[in-house]
Amino acid sequence: QKEVEQDPGPLSVPEGAIVSLNCTYSNSAFQYFMWYRQYSRKGPELLMYTYSSGNKEDGRFTAQVDKSSKYISLFIRDSQPSDSATYLCAMAGLSGGSYIPTFGRGTSLIVHP
């Protein structure tokens, strides 16, 4: 079993929909939970991250972490065609004095007008 599981999709939604992207993990030592966004032909860019459990909101994006279930989510409200991208979850625990991320496979999101 991979440490981080993520459904690759694709997930296709109409503009304006609420999008839910999810990952599960198996390593209890993970403390930081990140979401990266990757547009086609580009490198991933950090969207947001949370520490331990709880929610974090940034504009239309909300990240949730449930450590008891080992489950994290990214919600996108009022989705736009410009949100079409691959979303990678990543998680990090302390290793050798640093937090090195382990990435999920990424979920491809398509928001159609």
Add this chain to the structure above:
Amino acid sequence: EAQVTQNPRYLITVTGKKLTVTCSQNMNHEYMSWYRQDPGLGLRQIYYSMNVEVTDKGDVPEGYKVSRKEKRNFPLILESPSPNQTSLYFCASRDTGTSGYNEQFFGPGTRLTVL
């Protein structure tokens, strides 16, 4: 502009012909790493470097070499490329602050095809 640069962006080569993909960052980051990204497999770490002259294997190091002689540069070397190394490669760098997670910055990617 703070960035990670990679060259070349696209490369088609033949089996066994040695190649080097360069990576450079201008953010004075200690930590640099190489990933490959394949459909259905996601990002997999090849090698990483915590600082100059310090490198270590990631999850898929076979067939690759790296060196870190300068802080800003971290080249990826394929001594004898094979078709199964056809992939999209990303270089990344980040700070190694004493607390918390430090954002990892990725380069634009190098698409390698080995015939």
